[in-house]
Amino acid sequence: MKSGKRSFIAFIKERKMGLNDFIQKLAATPHICQHSEVNHFLKMDENQNEAEDGGPMYLSPRSSLAEDAQIKPCDFDYLKIIGKGSFGKVLLARHRETTRYYAVKVLQKKIILKKKEQKHIMAERSVLMKNVQHPFLVGLHYSFQTTDKLYFVLDYVNGGELFYHLQRERVFLEPRARFYAAEIASALGYLHSLHIVYRDLKPENILLDSQGHIVLTDFGLCKEGLEPNGTTSTFCGTPEYLAPEVLQKQAYDRTVDWWCLGSVLYEMLYGLPPFYSRNTAEMYNNILHKAPVLKPNVSNAGRELLEGLLQKERCSRLGAQDDFLELKHHSFFSPINWDDLMAKKVAPPFVPSVSGPTDLRHFDPEFTHLPVSASLCSDSAAVTGSVREAAGAFPGFSYGPPSDHAFM
Numbered sequence: 001m002k003s004g005k006r007s008f009i010a011f012i013k014e015r016k017m018g019l020n021d022f023i024q025k026l027a028a029t030p031h032i033c034q035h036s037e038v039n040h041f042l043k044m045d046e047n048q049n050e051a052e053d054g055g056p057m058y059l060s061p062r063s064s065l066a067e068d069a070q071i072k073p074c075d076f077d078y079l080k081i082i083g084k085g086s087f088g089k090v091l092l093a094r095h096r097e098t099t100r101y102y103a104v105k106v107l108q109k110k111i112i113l114k115k116k117e118q119k120h121i122m123a124e125r126s127v128l129m130k131n132v133q134h135p136f137l138v139g140l141h142y143s144f145q146t147t148d149k150l151y152f153v154l155d156y157v158n159g160g161e162l163f164y165h166l167q168r169e170r171v172f173l174e175p176r177a178r179f180y181a182a183e184i185a186s187a188l189g190y191l192h193s194l195h196i197v198y199r200d201l202k203p204e205n206i207l208l209d210s211q212g213h214i215v216l217t218d219f220g221l222c223k224e225g226l227e228p229n230g231t232t233s234t235f236c237g238t239p240e241y242l243a244p245e246v247l248q249k250q251a252y253d254r255t256v257d258w259w260c261l262g263s264v265l266y267e268m269l270y271g272l273p274p275f276y277s278r279n280t281a282e283m284y285n286n287i288l289h290k291a292p293v294l295k296p297n298v299s300n301a302g303r304e305l306l307e308g309l310l311q312k313e314r315c316s317r318l319g320a321q322d323d324f325l326e327l328k329h330h331s332f333f334s335p336i337n338w339d340d341l342m343a344k345k346v347a348p349p350f351v352p353s354v355s356g357p358t359d360l361r362h363f364d365p366e367f368t369h370l371p372v373s374a375s376l377c378s379d380s381a382a383v384t385g386s387v388r389e390a391a392g393a394f395p396g397f398s399y400g401p402p403s404d405h406a407f408m
């Protein structure tokens with residue numbers, strides 16, 4: 001068995017992301033499963049196992065190597081469309097057996113392939129699997145695929161986007177803005193500790209749950225594997241929130257997230273992003289060359305924090321040295337008890353009015369009025385060449401918790 005063991009280890013090293021597929025094949029060959037080496041492998045968990053490169057394999061407590069649940073699109077009733085994106089839709093769905101509610105993100109494989117976005121989708125899945133340990137990041141329960149679609153089964157959050165509430169109220173009072181900024185900062189700090197840069201912080205990607213806590217969502221632009229001193233250079237983000245170094249197509253690091261937090265905090269306190277102009281060229285010029293206008297309706301500590309986060313030079317930006325710790329110890333956040341915040345013991349300053357999971361008042365009617373497609377519950381794609389290509393383009397995408405954790 002020695003040569004078999006060597007090839008087995010090589011396989012793990014090369015295809016960590018494809019373990020689910022591999023295990024399905026193993027499960028179909030029961031006599032192999034009984035071998036002591038294989039049996040030990042099947043039982044290992046995140047705490048016992050380190051990948052060969054010295055890093056954890058991120059088989060989280062919700063994770064399972066085997067897709068024993070074999071979840072399918074028809075395990076859900078799809079009730080309403082609650083969001084739309086470039087590659088598909090987000091739907092409110094109820095699991096038929098447990099009657100629990102989830103947000104199910106359904107993506108069209110052919111559109112992803114056409115735009116060459118497979119890497120971003122697999123990165124999103126990878127980041128979602130690491131989110132389970134943080135209170136202010138949306139969690140993944142399952143991911144699965146059909147011939148033509150990808151499905152993410154996510155926490156359902158129905159308190160509305162921060163963007164929606166900000167539009168309605170124009171500005172937030174400082175204590176409320178501080179509370180949101182603290183929860184967002186702790187989520188970003190956690191991602192950074194996993195060497196992940198978020199890169200697309202904006203009010204549309206920040207949700208409120210039914211109690212009024214922050215839930216960060218949409219990890220499609222995340223960059224994984226960025227060490228504390230590492231840089232990357234992909235041009236991405238949202239125009240109003242782009243950091244100067246991204247705009248100039250220079251190398252950038254995790255401090256882009258602190259720039260974006262500064263922009264979002266400014267918007268919460270003043271009603272518009274700091275360098276906003278309807279004229280995009282003018283807005284870009286403002287980002288690169290203008291100082292943010294800090295009116296005196298914000299405390300000295302608030303203005304000082306904004307100045308620190310909106311430093312044009314990333315090396316001088318707040319967070320450049322000790323990342324989240326620098327924000328945590330800033331005087332603006334002195335009223336925050338961070339342990340209580342992480343334990344959700346700090347009462348949110350605003351609780352969205354929702355009567356229950358099917359209350360969609362905080363979602364845009366533009367989405368909720370759209371008809372739900374019957375094809376969500378089938379794998380009825382005609383098998384053309386492009387569909388065949390799409391079918392095999394996402395190895396290792398599927399993921400499910402152990403059977404005793406299913407739909408907890």
